[in-house]
Amino acid sequence: MTVEIPTQGPAFEWPESEQCPNCPCCFAELCQRGAARVRECVGCVRPEYRANVYGCPCSSPLRRGTAAWRAERIRATVRATECPLPACVEVVLRALARGEEVEDRQALGLLRVGGFAQDTDAGEWSVTELGQVYLDARSSLRGPASVEVVLVDRRARLAYVVVGAWHADRLVPVLLDHLTESTGLAVDELPGLWLDAEANCLAAEADDLVLTKVRVAPPLPGRVHEHGPGGDGGPARRRDHPGRG
Numbered sequence: 001m002t003v004e005i006p007t008q009g010p011a012f013e014w015p016e017s018e019q020c021p022n023c024p025c026c027f028a029e030l031c032q033r034g035a036a037r038v039r040e041c042v043g044c045v046r047p048e049y050r051a052n053v054y055g056c057p058c059s060s061p062l063r064r065g066t067a068a069w070r071a072e073r074i075r076a077t078v079r080a081t082e083c084p085l086p087a088c089v090e091v092v093l094r095a096l097a098r099g100e101e102v103e104d105r106q107a108l109g110l111l112r113v114g115g116f117a118q119d120t121d122a123g124e125w126s127v128t129e130l131g132q133v134y135l136d137a138r139s140s141l142r143g144p145a146s147v148e149v150v151l152v153d154r155r156a157r158l159a160y161v162v163v164g165a166w167h168a169d170r171l172v173p174v175l176l177d178h179l180t181e182s183t184g185l186a187v188d189e190l191p192g193l194w195l196d197a198e199a200n201c202l203a204a205e206a207d208d209l210v211l212t213k214v215r216v217a218p219p220l221p222g223r224v225h226e227h228g229p230g231g232d233g234g235p236a237r238r239r240d241h242p243g244r245g
Contacts, residue, residue, distance in 0.1 A: 025053050034059030036157040038071045038177070061115075062129075065207060067157060070175050072115065076130045077210045080137035081198070085114075090138070093117060097127045097135055133210070136200065145199040147211065149190045152176055159190055163209060165201040172206045182214035 018027040026034070026041055030053070034041030040059035042050050061068035084090060092107040096117055102108060108125055111117035116131030127135070145165040152159045159179050160171040179190055194217040203209045 020058060023056055023058050025056050026058065031056065031058035035063070035066045036155070038067045038175075040066075040068050067175060070173075071178075072130055073133050073210050074175075074178060074212065076116070076133040077137045077142075077200075077212050079114075080134045081142065081212065084138065085110075085116075085134075093127065093131055093135065096125055097132070137210075141202050142198050142200050142212075145197055145201060145211075146217065147195040147197050147199075147214070149179070149193045149195065152187055152190055154187065161195075161211075163197075163199055163201065163211075166199065166203065166209060167206075170206055172209050174211055178211070179214060183216050185216070 018029070020026045020028045020031045023031065030041055030044060034044050034053075034056060035058055037044060037059070040061075041053040041056040042059075045053055057063060059066050059068060061072045063069055079085070085093065088104075089107045089110050092102050092104050093111055093116055095102050096111075102125060108117060108119070111131065112119065116128055116134055117125055118128050119125045143165065145163050148162045148164070150160050150162055150171060154176070157176045158173045159176050161174055162168065162170070163172050166172070176187060176190075179185075179195070180187060183190075183193075183195070185193070195214055196217045197211040197214045199209055199211050201209070
């Protein structure tokens with residue numbers, strides 16, 4: 001059976017087969033679509049199907065590499081750098097990160113709601129991956145970075161960029177919507193564009209980089225300043241990208 005999922009809108013007929021090999025709730029094409037969108041699989045179907053796919057692990061924010069996972073890392077970083085947790089709550093998070101027992105139930109509850117801490121049925125608390133992202137961002141391991149947009153993948157809803165302060169020859173995946181919303185530019189305007197941002201350039205892997213405060217870079221020596229629609233106001237670009245696909 002061929003299942004057609006339109007570009008705009010989630011309407012489709014639920015298939016009888018083609019089950020996703022990685023989950024019991026969806027079919028493969030839906031999981032691919034959901035993993036590429038912050039709204040996950042549940043946001044890609046009509047209301048009558050949402051109970052079927054709610055909590056699908058293939059598009060979960062707990063699954064490394066999904067759009068929801070990337071968006072949550074941005075959220076935690078922005079919270080840490082622009083609107084930190086109250087000091088009395090953050091001190092509890094740091095205590096959990098050190099493996100200490102904490103009795104402040106109110107602070108623990110707030111951390112759980114924010115996704116920064118988790119508990120077990122036995123009442124044991126620990127810092128989540130997202131909580132560690134928050135703590136890393138609070139430790140000032142971030143700095144300014146020049147970012148070059150090399151290419152975009154519309155199907156995966158990702159842009160691939162080079163962050164020179166991290167690695168000059170490795171591509172970093174970034175949510176496409178994060179760049180368009182931050183710059184106000186259309187997808188087709190992104191390739192070749194230079195951006196300024198803040199990044200955690202000590203990250204071990206490309207997926208671990210989180211860009212915030214993204215904006216179009218002003219023209220600098222060595223960059224081509226193309227004319228925009230209204231004259232000289234176009235963004236800074238490079239003409240070619242030797243050795244990059």
